[in-house]
Amino acid sequence: YRRAKAHFVAPLPLQAPQQAALAAVPLEAFVPLEYRSHGRPNDRYSYHRTTLSLGTRGRHKPILVPALFIHSTDKQRRDAERQDKQIAKAMARLRQIEGHLNKRQYAQHAYAREQLAKAVPKSVRALVQYELTGADRALQLRCWVDETAQTQAAAADGRYVLIYELPGASPEAIFRLYKRQSTIEARFRNFHSDLSVHPLWLQHDHRIRALLLLFVLAL
Numbered sequence: 001y002r003r004a005k006a007h008f009v010a011p012l013p014l015q016a017p018q019q020a021a022l023a024a025v026p027l028e029a030f031v032p033l034e035y036r037s038h039g040r041p042n043d044r045y046s047y048h049r050t051t052l053s054l055g056t057r058g059r060h061k062p063i064l065v066p067a068l069f070i071h072s073t074d075k076q077r078r079d080a081e082r083q084d085k086q087i088a089k090a091m092a093r094l095r096q097i098e099g100h101l102n103k104r105q106y107a108q109h110a111y112a113r114e115q116l117a118k119a120v121p122k123s124v125r126a127l128v129q130y131e132l133t134g135a136d137r138a139l140q141l142r143c144w145v146d147e148t149a150q151t152q153a154a155a156a157d158g159r160y161v162l163i164y165e166l167p168g169a170s171p172e173a174i175f176r177l178y179k180r181q182s183t184i185e186a187r188f189r190n191f192h193s194d195l196s197v198h199p200l201w202l203q204h205d206h207r208i209r210a211l212l213l214l215f216v217l218a219l
Contacts, residue, residue, distance in 0.1 A: 001165050009164040009178045012067070018052065022069055023156035025050075030071050035175055043074035047171045052163065068162045068171055076158025083153070086121060087145060090128045093119040094143040107137045116141075127153060190219050 001008060014022065030046035037043055048069040053062040097115055100106040106115070113132055120128045127150050130143035164174050195212060202208050 007166050009174055012161040012163045022159050033175055040074050046071045065163045070160050072158050079157035086124045090120045090124055094130055098141045101139045102137050109136050112139055
């Protein structure tokens with residue numbers, strides 16, 4: 001991109017070190033953005049400007065890329081709700097298994113252990129803990145939510161990362177450009193689909209084509 005003097009802004013899927021760096025920034029270090037969404041006007045956005053070191057294939061040295069850590073109040077709420085649902089679902093399944101213990105297949109330690117491993121999804125495995133003790137037909141289960149791990153996991157709620165190559169652009173301009181992405185993609189979907197119009201009071205094909213061109217330009 002730099003050799004071609006091209007520009008971009010895009011969200012970055014995070015690896016573990018980058019996820020930790022994102023969560024480590026205190027919320028007080030984020031600067032409010034003026035941008036407001038038409039669909040969610042009560043949502044508030046803020047940013048933290050930084051630089052990320054990205055390792056890429058075929059390069060011996062990492063590439064330094066400017067980045068914005070973005071925080072959204074609406075995303076924070078949705079992230080917390082999603083995590084609460086996942087925890088509640090996992091705990092309900094663990095309680096269900098506890099009720100089956102020492103009955104039929106669940107009387108065997110190996111089988112019960114296998115079902116317990118399936119009960120907790122990877123997304124909350126560090127939060128939902130359990131302990132299976134006892135011999136076959138005398139099994140006991142203890143399960144709990146690690147509140148410390150839950151608090152640590154919540155530190156990244158509502159946050160994501162934008163990387164960019166836009167020399168001289170302000171964080172506000174960068175974020176507004178990123179938010180236009182969905183509108184631009186919708187226009188591309190229009191170009192790849194049929195354009196439905198009401199009957200046209202035109203007789204010549206070239207005039208119909210001209211009017212349809214105006215419709216497309218308007219979209």
